[in-house]
Amino acid sequence: MEMKTSPYDSKIWTKSYDKHVKPNLEYPKESLGDLFDKAMAKYPERVACYFMETAMPFGELRDYVHRFATFLQKNGLEKGDRVAINLANCPQYLVAHLGTLLAGGVASGCSPLMSPTEIAYQINDSEAKFFVTLDAFYEKVLTQVLDKVPKLECVITTNISDYMGLSKIKVTLGKLIGKIPKGKVVPFAGKLVLDFNEVIETEIDLKQVNIDIKNDLALLQYTGGTTGLPKGTELTHANIISNTVQISTWIDRAAEEQEEANNLSAFPLFHLAGLAMSMVTLYLSASQVLIANPRDTDHLIQEMIDKKPQIMVNVPTLYLAIKNNEKAQKIAKEILDDIEIYISGAAPFPAEAINDFEDSMQAKEKVLEVYGMTETSPILSMNPYYGTKKIGTVGLPVPDTDIRLVDIETGEQVELGKPGEIICRGPQVTRGYYNKPDANAKTIIDGWFHTGDVGVMDEDGYITIVDRTKDMLIVSGFKVYSVHVEDILTKHPDIEMVAIIGLKDTDRPGSEIVKAIVQLKEGIEPKDSVKEKLKNYATEHLSKYENPKSWEFRESLPLTVVGKVLKRSLREEAIKNN
Numbered sequence: 001m002e003m004k005t006s007p008y009d010s011k012i013w014t015k016s017y018d019k020h021v022k023p024n025l026e027y028p029k030e031s032l033g034d035l036f037d038k039a040m041a042k043y044p045e046r047v048a049c050y051f052m053e054t055a056m057p058f059g060e061l062r063d064y065v066h067r068f069a070t071f072l073q074k075n076g077l078e079k080g081d082r083v084a085i086n087l088a089n090c091p092q093y094l095v096a097h098l099g100t101l102l103a104g105g106v107a108s109g110c111s112p113l114m115s116p117t118e119i120a121y122q123i124n125d126s127e128a129k130f131f132v133t134l135d136a137f138y139e140k141v142l143t144q145v146l147d148k149v150p151k152l153e154c155v156i157t158t159n160i161s162d163y164m165g166l167s168k169i170k171v172t173l174g175k176l177i178g179k180i181p182k183g184k185v186v187p188f189a190g191k192l193v194l195d196f197n198e199v200i201e202t203e204i205d206l207k208q209v210n211i212d213i214k215n216d217l218a219l220l221q222y223t224g225g226t227t228g229l230p231k232g233t234e235l236t237h238a239n240i241i242s243n244t245v246q247i248s249t250w251i252d253r254a255a256e257e258q259e260e261a262n263n264l265s266a267f268p269l270f271h272l273a274g275l276a277m278s279m280v281t282l283y284l285s286a287s288q289v290l291i292a293n294p295r296d297t298d299h300l301i302q303e304m305i306d307k308k309p310q311i312m313v314n315v316p317t318l319y320l321a322i323k324n325n326e327k328a329q330k331i332a333k334e335i336l337d338d339i340e341i342y343i344s345g346a347a348p349f350p351a352e353a354i355n356d357f358e359d360s361m362q363a364k365e366k367v368l369e370v371y372g373m374t375e376t377s378p379i380l381s382m383n384p385y386y387g388t389k390k391i392g393t394v395g396l397p398v399p400d401t402d403i404r405l406v407d408i409e410t411g412e413q414v415e416l417g418k419p420g421e422i423i424c425r426g427p428q429v430t431r432g433y434y435n436k437p438d439a440n441a442k443t444i445i446d447g448w449f450h451t452g453d454v455g456v457m458d459e460d461g462y463i464t465i466v467d468r469t470k471d472m473l474i475v476s477g478f479k480v481y482s483v484h485v486e487d488i489l490t491k492h493p494d495i496e497m498v499a500i501i502g503l504k505d506t507d508r509p510g511s512e513i514v515k516a517i518v519q520l521k522e523g524i525e526p527k528d529s530v531k532e533k534l535k536n537y538a539t540e541h542l543s544k545y546e547n548p549k550s551w552e553f554r555e556s557l558p559l560t561v562v563g564k565v566l567k568r569s570l571r572e573e574a575i576k577n578n
Helices: 012-016 032-042 058-074 091-103 116-126 135-140 168-176 237-250 272-283 297-307 316-324 326-330 333-338 351-360 437-443 482-489 528-541 567-577
Strands: 047-051 054-057 082-086 106-109 128-134 154-158 192-195 217-223 231-236 262-265 287-290 311-314 341-344 367-372 379-382 402-406 420-425 448-457 463-468 472-475 478-481 495-504 512-520 550-554
Touching (some): 032 058, 032 091, 032 237, 032 272, 047 058, 054 058, 082 091, 082 116, 091 106, 091 128, 116 128, 116 231, 128 135, 217 237, 217 272, 231 237, 237 272, 237 379, 272 287, 272 311, 287 297, 297 316, 297 326, 311 316, 316 326, 316 341, 437 448, 472 512, 478 482, 482 495, 482 512, 482 528, 512 528
Parallel strands (some): 082 106, 082 128, 128 154, 154 192, 262 287, 311 341
Antiparallel strands (some): 047 054, 217 231, 448 463, 472 478, 495 512
8 A cells, every 4th residue: 555645745845936946956065164255256346245335345355354264263263163243233243254164163143232141141151262242342241241251262342333434523423422332442351352453454374174064063053942041053064055055046046147236134143044144145246235223224225225235134023114214215116126025034024014015115026934043044934036925924945944744742743734833854954052952852853853833834835833832922023032031030039920921012013022020029019119120130131122111010920720820811911901
């Protein structure tokens, strides 16, 4: 009797692929550093990145990268050593990232929104030897923890204005009125503290590093978890190369074509979604527009007008902010026509909001929703570039990727159209978390990575995300894990118990507001002074996007018979009251 093949095993989604996309791809065998070095060398006069009034050609970027890499090697970086990069989107980020890879190091993006406690944890957990940051962050945050990070040897500071191409007068005025953050950099005992401009004066003497692309790490990228502190996701050179080729193939860009093009993404480079698009752009020797402050939609729209991007990559809330900005009306029809695709990810994009955006921006069938996570380098699925884009779905699994939807309790495959946890495997999927064997055992089972997301696959292979098994909120594209926030807040001596839930952010479709429902310890009254103290504590120990924007104080929280907080009832109550 012939065995029936499941739709997941037969990869039914491949029948919905665009004609130029093959189910299996070929991938380069060289390291990321070498791959990007060749891409920069091909067109030395072509603009690699635009930043404010700067247009940096590939030749100049490559020179800086080689100098930065040489500096690292001359100052003790060995293959596999970590370099933490804590910058906004600017040319210095690209130099530090590419220089780290070329020197044989491992890059680790750090959010400038992190608290001193969180930054110290990531530096220590990653065992970072070098740290690249803004002078303002150095003065206000890093100096508070430098004595708590013994393995960190060198700090490199820079100012966001250094490569803006602005006149000295504009820079001075910008710093005086606070538009350009600045910080005082003073020496710190036991650490080498240098200015970025000193570093890239290093004479080039780069040593070749033998990289095993399947086993050597390229990135140690941190992601939150449902419990405890963030985990370092191990991504090898092969993981990143695979996803870079998968994405560039999907959007019909072949490395050998080498056509001049601009891509614009306001995703932060310390977030893998932003870094991935940056690396795809570099791989294709294309130009990228760097946006340091995504909230400044006036500037973003002006960059669209001036740079005329073909591809844009953003979170849904930013697309809607662009649409709602009256300056969007100044974008000429020709410019909007030339934008080929608006890639959207990191948060749900409600169907009604997509329709509104496409109508307002003359972008019919141009919004391309994707799905992925740090652990998948990051892309797992995309709506077709040319073919049918099913609004509300996250598209089809990319080439060489296995996807199954399984029953959360039994692990058995579910039928098409039925909800199940998304599990995956493929060349872009992480081998695990750094020094987290318990988390690995729970997440990677029989070679399959369990995403914690619940989805439904239709008969054409399109996936719709319907729920999350992980206790997670989405705040402006950032993942906020409520158990982590609760763990931090309950360390405060006045708090007995706290529940974190997400409220719909009516101003930002697809985004949530973090709400803390607090039960104080016996004898503690919710006076204004107590509330203020707790809010200050949260600001000190949590990222800005994790920090509760709504607080409620109760005598007691609803509990199950085994003592767990009944979050479902709290959510239902919040929905009813809003």
